[in-house]
Amino acid sequence: MRVGLDVGGTKTDAVAVTADGEIVARVRRATGWGDDAVIASILASVEALVQEGDFTAADLESVGVGIPGLVEAGTGRVLHAVNLGVESLDIAARAGAELNVPIAVENDVKAAALGAAALRGDGTSMAYLNLGTGVAAGIVADGRIWRGAHGTAGEVGHISVDPGGRLCGCGQRGCVETLCGGGALAKAWGRPGALPVRDIFDAADAGDPLASSLRADLARGAAAAVRILVLSVDVETVVIGGGLTALGDRLRTDIVEALRREADGSAFMRSLRLDERIELLPSGSPAAALGAALVAASDSATESAPVDKEIVTHG
Amino acid sequence: MRVGLDVGGTKTDAVAVTADGEIVARVRRATGWGDDAVIASILASVEALVQEGDFTAADLESVGVGIPGLVEAGTGRVLHAVNLGVESLDIAARAGAELNVPIAVENDVKAAALGAAALRGDGTSMAYLNLGTGVAAGIVADGRIWRGAHGTAGEVGHISVDPGGRLCGCGQRGCVETLCGGGALAKAWGRPGALPVRDIFDAADAGDPLASSLRADLARGAAAAVRILVLSVDVETVVIGGGLTALGDRLRTDIVEALRREADGSAFMRSLRLDERIELLPSGSPAAALGAALVAASDSATESAPVDKEIVTHG
Numbered sequence: 332m333r334v335g336l337d338v339g340g341t342k343t344d345a346v347a348v349t350a351d352g353e354i355v356a357r358v359r360r361a362t363g364w365g366d367d368a369v370i371a372s373i374l375a376s377v378e379a380l381v382q383e384g385d386f387t388a389a390d391l392e393s394v395g396v397g398i399p400g401l402v403e404a405g406t407g408r409v410l411h412a413v414n415l416g417v418e419s420l421d422i423a424a425r426a427g428a429e430l431n432v433p434i435a436v437e438n439d440v441k442a443a444a445l446g447a448a449a450l451r452g453d454g455t456s457m458a459y460l461n462l463g464t465g466v467a468a469g470i471v472a473d474g475r476i477w478r479g480a481h482g483t484a485g486e487v488g489h490i491s492v493d494p495g496g497r498l499c500g501c502g503q504r505g506c507v508e509t510l511c512g513g514g515a516l517a518k519a520w521g522r523p524g525a526l527p528v529r530d531i532f533d534a535a536d537a538g539d540p541l542a543s544s545l546r547a548d549l550a551r552g553a554a555a556a557v558r559i560l561v562l563s564v565d566v567e568t569v570v571i572g573g574g575l576t577a578l579g580d581r582l583r584t585d586i587v588e589a590l591r592r593e594a595d596g597s598a599f600m601r602s603l604r605l606d607e608r609i610e611l612l613p614s615g616s617p618a619a620a621l622g623a624a625l626v627a628a629s630d631s632a633t634e635s636a637p638v639d640k641e642i643v644t645h646g
Numbered sequence: 647m648r649v650g651l652d653v654g655g656t657k658t659d660a661v662a663v664t665a666d667g668e669i670v671a672r673v674r675r676a677t678g679w680g681d682d683a684v685i686a687s688i689l690a691s692v693e694a695l696v697q698e699g700d701f702t703a704a705d706l707e708s709v710g711v712g713i714p715g716l717v718e719a720g721t722g723r724v725l726h727a728v729n730l731g732v733e734s735l736d737i738a739a740r741a742g743a744e745l746n747v748p749i750a751v752e753n754d755v756k757a758a759a760l761g762a763a764a765l766r767g768d769g770t771s772m773a774y775l776n777l778g779t780g781v782a783a784g785i786v787a788d789g790r791i792w793r794g795a796h797g798t799a800g801e802v803g804h805i806s807v808d809p810g811g812r813l814c815g816c817g818q819r820g821c822v823e824t825l826c827g828g829g830a831l832a833k834a835w836g837r838p839g840a841l842p843v844r845d846i847f848d849a850a851d852a853g854d855p856l857a858s859s860l861r862a863d864l865a866r867g868a869a870a871a872v873r874i875l876v877l878s879v880d881v882e883t884v885v886i887g888g889g890l891t892a893l894g895d896r897l898r899t900d901i902v903e904a905l906r907r908e909a910d911g912s913a914f915m916r917s918l919r920l921d922e923r924i925e926l927l928p929s930g931s932p933a934a935a936l937g938a939a940l941v942a943a944s945d946s947a948t949e950s951a952p953v954d955k956e957i958v959t960h961g
Contacts, residue, residue, distance in 0.1 A: 456795050479880020480771050481918075486877045489914060491870070492807055502912030555806070562801045563878035565794020597817030599804060603796075 332390045335446075335624025336376055337439060337617075338362055338369065338398045340414035345376040346617050347384045348624040352449060354617060356384030365416040370425050377430060388430075395435045395627030396422055397442030397619050404482060407436040414464075435627035439619055440485070441476050444469025445629075446622025447570045447612060455567040458485065458560045459618070462553060462582075463573035464514040466507055470564055475629070477564070485560075488512060492555045507559070510552025513575055516545055528575055549575070550585035554593060557586070557605055572612035583611050647705045650761075650939025651691055652754060652932075653677055653684065653713045655729035660691040661932050662699045663939040667764060669932060671699030680731040685740050692745060703745075710750045710942030711737055712757030712934050719797060722751040729779075750942035754934055755800070756791050759784025760944075761937025762885045762927060770882040773800065773875045774933070777868060777897075778888035779829040781822055785879055790944070792879070800875075803827065807870045822874070825867025828890055831860055843890055864890070865900035869908060872901070872920055887927035898926050 332355075337344040339362060347356040358379040363372045373396060381388050400412030407423020423434040437445075444459035448471040451457065456472040466488030470477040477484050488508035489501050496505025497519065509515045517527035520541070524530045528549070534542035557569045576582060587606045594600035612618055647670075652659040654677060662671040673694040678687045688711060696703055715727030722738020738749040752760075759774035763786040766772065771787040781803030785792040792799050803823035804816050811820025812834065824830045832842035835856070839845045843864070849857035872884045891897060902921045909915035927933055 477879075480882035481880060483877060483918065484880035486880075490807075490874055490877050492805075492809075494808055495810065501914045503908070503915060559805055559874060559878055561794075562798060562805050563874055564792075565796060565799035565801075567795035593818070599816045600818060603798065 332386045333393050333624045333628050335395045335620045337619035343372050343376045344620045345380050346620040347380050356380050358383050366420050369415050373426050374429055391432045393433045393627035395623035397437050397439040397623035399439045402436050402438050407434055437626040440467045441469040442622035442626055443619035444471050445476050445625050446618035457568040458566045460556050460569050460571045461573035462575040466512045487556045487559050507552050507556050510548040532581055550589035553586045554589035568608050570610045570612055576611050647701045648708050648939045648943050650710045650935045652934035658687050658691045659935045660695045661935040662695050671695050673698050681735050684730050688741050689744055706747045708748045708942035710938035712752050712754040712938035714754045717751050717753050722749055752941040755782045756784040757937035757941055758934035759786050760791050760940050761933035772883040773881045775871050775884050775886045776888035777890040781827045802871045802874050822867050822871050825863040847896055865904035868901045869904035883923050885925045885927055891926050
């Protein structure tokens with residue numbers, strides 16, 4: 332049995348997957364804050380999964396962990412996982428020592444990309460565009476995560492598409508993320524609320540000019556990201572996920588309309604049929620956790636996050 | 647012996663390459679205008695190469711043709727090769743019938759990308775960014791051309807990076823090509839001259855404000871293309887070629903300075919070291935012709951431009 336965990340800022344989604352790729356158990360638990368609590372959350376999720384599923388700890392073959400941070404190439408260490416209160420944590424070593432199975436660690440967006448590709452199942456190339464607090468994409472071709480030379484493949488959030496745009500947290504101006512990142516939109520909106528982007532949509536519906544402008548920015552930024560992914564990598568499909576997709580059809584309709592409007596004057600852009608090449612990841616999709624399980628089981632995992640043989644042997 | 651041809655708007659560059667990848671002969675001849683003249687140019691180039699090199703027509707194993715146009719997937723047909731007066735021409739069938747060897751046809755920028763990667767020889771991923779009349783890139787990873795789902799991989803020239811920018815020939819506004827395409831720059835400059843971009847550089851040096859602005863646009867557009875290629879595909883190196891690179895160090899210095907200036911305020915962009923990841927293809931490089939020879943010889947060619955077995959057998 333292969334286990335995959337999507338360790339998010341508030342909750343950890345965990346699935347158990349058979350060798351055939353079937354999800355046979357799923358649990359969701361709160362994620363703790365800081366190094367020790369994150370490791371404890373991972374161990375508790377695996378334990379809950381064993382109880383939930385029809386298998387024992389001895390059946391565990393591998394555990395994959397998707398996590399929002401920079402995963403150090405060639406190790407199981409995550410860096411700068413700021414939403415989890417983690418600056419640098421060797422998850423493979425610490426969790427591996429407890430679980431006695433190979434642990435692979437992967438950036439959560441890349442894991443979700445692999446999982447979304449597996450759920451689609453048609454083997455065509457795709458990008459997973461994550462619209463959350465920030466914006467990034469994971470690219471899957473030939474069934475594998477495309478990492479690039481230094482792991483920045485898919486970092487479309489920090490491509491500037493407007494020299495006169497808002498200042499980005501990265502220091503550049505007019506990045507895609509300033510248009511369609513939840514954090515940037517909430518900051519530009521500037522009013523309190525637990526769900527600022529939903530508030531923006533509602534206020535835009537009520538005729539608020541700032542909200543209408545920000546709602547248009549969101550669609551424009553997501554459309555720009557889709558165009559960039561198709562005109563650079565030429566993936567067949569862009570699957571859009573992340574926290575903002577809780578807006579569902581309201582968001583999807585906006586993005587489709589932005590893509591159509593911007594292709595209006597261009598036969599070349601119309602020929603790309605971008606409006607037909609986007610999909611929204613369904614709410615509650617286990618893509619990220621499933622992808623983490625697949626990362627742990629795949630060859631590509633050994634390139635990016637090799638199992639620490641020392642830990643496995645002595646753990 | 648494998649032959650590769652780079653069929654350009656004014657001249658055809660042809661090389662003969664051994665099985666080891668060594669270029670043993672090279673000829674350059676004028677390219678004709680229109681279907682029949684283009685085929686005649688190809689045949690004459692191959693004949694001249696046989697005379698120039700130490701081999702006979704019987705030694706020919708394959709001929710690869712790089713050509714500035716859209717190469718129809720799965721065929722040897724080129725479409726819309728406007729600089730050659732060709733609307734639709736089945737090069738593989740027509741030249742193959744005469745030469746009695748397998749003919750592969752490839753877009754010239756993709757062929758140049760493969761050739762540039764072979765000349766670099768270190769096996770790392772790269773993009774070849776062609777700054778000519780238009781702007782496009784070819785991507786090579788794992789020694790193969792990355793085509794994408796529909797052959798638009800590397801079409802970074804038509805990504806908009808400025809909503810208030812000039813109107814592009816493609817119908818969009820502010821495309822990369824409006825900033826750093828030779829055609830767009832010549833149009834914006836609007837003065838007669840055989841080498842308008844060189845004129846722009848000279849006039850900028852002499853203090854002309856329009857020229858200075860266009861020269862800055864060129865560097866800004868090329869820098870944007872480099873950023874897009876690294877932040878989407880994450881190639882290790884971007885090799886810049888095409889007609890505008892005749893400007894040599896003047897162009898290189900401008901692009902390096904644009905990359906550095908735009909990374910000034912961004913620790914993230916500085917960490918990418920883009921200024922160290924660009925190279926200019928040396929003037930007179932046989933990259934495109936060499937790449938065409940390799941396309942004809944490689945497996946990837948059979949995916950994109952398979953040999954027409956009928957022609958080979960009956961030709």
